[in-house]
Amino acid sequence: MERIPILQMGEFLLVTIQVDMHDRLAMTLQDDLTNRISQTSANGVLIDISALDIVDSFIGRILGNIAKISQVMDAETVVVGMQPAVAITLVELGMSLTGIRTALNVEKGMALLQATVGSSANAQFTATEWDLEDDAED
Amino acid sequence: MADLGNTVVWTDEGKCPMEMTHSSKIPEILKTHEAELLSEWNQELVATNTRKGLIKEAELQVECREFLKLLRIAAQSGNLSNIQASEWREVREMLTSISRSRSHKGFTPTETATFIFSFKRPLFDRLRQLLHDPTEIGDEIWQATDLLDRLGLMAVEAYQKSREEVILRQQEEMMELSTPVxxxxxxxxxxxxxxxxxxxxxxxxxxxxxxxxxxxxxxxxxxxxxxxxxxxxxxxxxxxxxxxxxxxxxxxxxxxxxxxxxxxxxxxxxxxxxxxxxxxxxxxxxxxxxxxxxxxxxxx
Amino acid sequence: MQKIEEMEIQSSSDVVLVRQAVRQFAIELGFGLVDQTKIVTAASELARNTLDYGGGGTVTLETLQNGGRRGLRLTFEDQGPGIPDIELALKDGFTSGGGLGMGLGGAKRLANEFEIESVVGEGTRIIIVRWK
CATH class of the missing domain: 3.30.750.24 (STAS domain)
Structure with missing residues (x-):
């Protein structure tokens, strides 16, 4: 069965959605991610949707679910790379995805995760200046 | 539009088709009297040209000569009633481009249409001189008027369209100007x-x-x-x-x-x-x- | 020239195919990226409704020409149970299928024209139009 690959990078999980997902595939992703968070004790999930040319209410709901589920399992979720046209449409649709953290791209998303989770294990991802400042206590 | 060639076209005015099949003398006259028509048309245009600053006489002459030539060629098809037909394509294109340039230069719609309408007098004079039967003269003048009116309207329409394009472009430019990020x-x-x-x-x-x-x-x-x-x-x-x-x-x-x-x-x-x-x-x-x-x- | 295409909506992969076909129509009509995204998203919502609540059905894609304006009309039809209270179904947050309830109301907001006819026990027809 078709599946969306989940990559592990240190204590974070990375998912890049590159196909036009049908609903079952999205549901499978939600299940797979939940299982992987539990197996790996990951404390951050990064979902890159820069290749998605639409996000409808169903995909929006799945993203929201993933964020909530991961939070329950002590992992932060950041959705990155939403295209402007997709964002405008989602707002018009009436979904603001409150509760989901976002970043402009994978790099900034990683930095945000690191800042939030406060990890030093992923030193290969250098956080941007302001994130370091924000987390001076680390 | 279908190529109508020499076929009869019923018009709303209820013209008898028999009259129309009787082929017009206009194509012939355009051919044989091109030089005189041109010079008279030119005089007419120069006389009515109130905006000497906007277009040079020499330029006007070139336009007249070129347009008359295309008009003559198109008229030889015998179709004088449907200027949307393919044989009138070059006339249409030239007229459109003249109207556009008039619009850009700042002419009024009336001045633009006068380019065509001022050809009436030379052509009608010619018809009256060369034809003798009053009914024939009437028919021919009607055909000539019909043709020139259509061309005149087309000129005005092209003028209008080019104005609208300008407005649209300006709107777009304003839109872009108004949102500098x-x-x-x-x-x-x-x-x-x-x-x-x-x-x-x-x-x-x-x-x-x-x-x-x-x-x-x-x-x-x-x-x-x-x-x-x-x-x-x-x-x-x-x-x-x-x-x-x-x-x-x-x-x-x-x-x-x-x-x-x-x-x-x-x-x-x-x-x-x-x-x-x-x-x-x-x-x-x-x-x-x-x-x-x-x-x-x-x-x- | 008018282009018409009818598609079946019987599975969730059909919904994906509908999205792709709508995108193709919108591109051919010269829609901008945002307009494309809006009509494709609306189509996705309605196709899913047809599948989930109508028990499957069809969608007809039609290009429109009104003077200088060009548009795209999508007609979703099913022979499902129908919608008893349309006004309620159009409200955000209303759902009978466990979703967020953004489908109908959201699709309406994403389209320029929206029409819905539904007879309980016979089925539902929803028409949306988006102009360029």
Whole structure:
């Protein structure tokens, strides 16, 4: 069965959605991610949707679910790379995805995760200046 | 349009088809008397040309000669009633281009149409001189009038169309001019909005801001509305949508320059801006954005 | 020239195919990226409704020409149970299928024209139009 690959990078999980997902595939992703968070004790999930040319209410709901589920399992979720046209449409649709953290791209998303989770294990991802400042206590 | 050639065309005026099948003398006259027609037409145009500064006589002569030549060639097909047919294509193209250039040069529609209508007198004179049967003269003049009226209308239409194109282009340019997204600092954009925000304009504003956010990877965008005279519910909603869309993409918006009366309106209309960061001035918003990026400005 | 295409909606992969076909029509009509995204998203919502609540059905895609304006009309039809209270179904947050309830109301907001006819026990027809 078709599946969306989940990559592990240190204590974070990375998912890049590159196909036009049908609903079952999205549901499978939600299940797979939940299982992987539990197996790996990951404390951050990064979902890159820069290749998605639409996000409808169903995909929006799945993203929201993933964020909530991961939070329950002590992992932060950041959705990155939403295209402007997709964002405008989602707002018009009436979904603001409150509760989901976002970043402009994978790099900034990683930095945000690191800042939030406060990890030093992923030193290969250098956080941007302001994130370091924000987390001076680390 | 189908190639009508020499076929009979019924017109609304209820002309007898027999008359029409009797082929017109106009094509023949255009051929044999081209030189005289041209010179008389030229005189006519020069006499009626009240805008000598706009077009040179020499240029006018070239246009006349070229147009008459195309008219003569098209007329040889025998079809004088349907200028949409393929044999009239070159005439149509030239007429369109003349009308466009008239419109760009600042001629009025009347002046543009006169280019065609001033050909009536030379042509009618010629018909009266060369033909003898009054019925025939009447028929021919009717055909000539019909043809030249159609061409005249086409000239006016082309003139009008080129004006509309200008208006449309200017609207688009204004749209673009009105939404300059500027970079204030590495990762900080500003969008100073001037003038009333309507639905169409807000969409352009929103799209160009969000696009710029992606292109520059900016995490903070300041929307300055100092230059916006009033804010109604719709405008406020549009602004909120922009802020929400930016947040979905991973960028924060700060709205600055809310005038006192606008602040009152916002409260009066019951618009909820609690989720939106607002600052009094663009300078305050910029300072806040810098702070968020961990940068401070100190005086030396 | 008018272009018409009818498609079946019987599975969730058909919904994906509908999205792709709508995108193709919108591109051919010269829609901008935002307009494309809006009509494709609306189509996705309605196709899913047809599948989930109508028990499957069809969608007809038609290009429109009105003077200088060009548009795209999508007609979703099913022979499902129908919608008893349309006004309620159009409200955000209303759902009978466990979703967020953004489908109908959201699709309406994303389109320029929206029409809905539904007879309980016979089925539902929803027509949306988006102009360039």
């Amino acid at each position: 500027v970079k204030l600092w590495d990762g900080i954009l500003a969008l100073p909005i001037i003038g009333t925000l309507d639905s169409a304009r807000t969409q352009v504003v929103m799209e160009s801001l969000l696009q710029k956010i992606v292109e520059t990877g900016s995490e903070v965008a300041i929307i300055d509305i100092t230059g916006v005279p009033t804010v109604d519910t719709l405008t406020a909603q549009h602004l909120l949508k922009t802020v929400t869309a930016a947040r979905l993409m991973g960028a924060d918006c700060i709205i600055s320059g809310i005038r006192p009366q606008i602040a009152q309106t916002i409260v009066y209309l019951g618009i909820d801006l609690t989720d939106v960061t607002t600052k009094a001035t663009l300078a305050d918003a910029f300072l806040m954005a810098l702070k968020r990026k961990g940068t401070t400005i100190t005086r030396k």
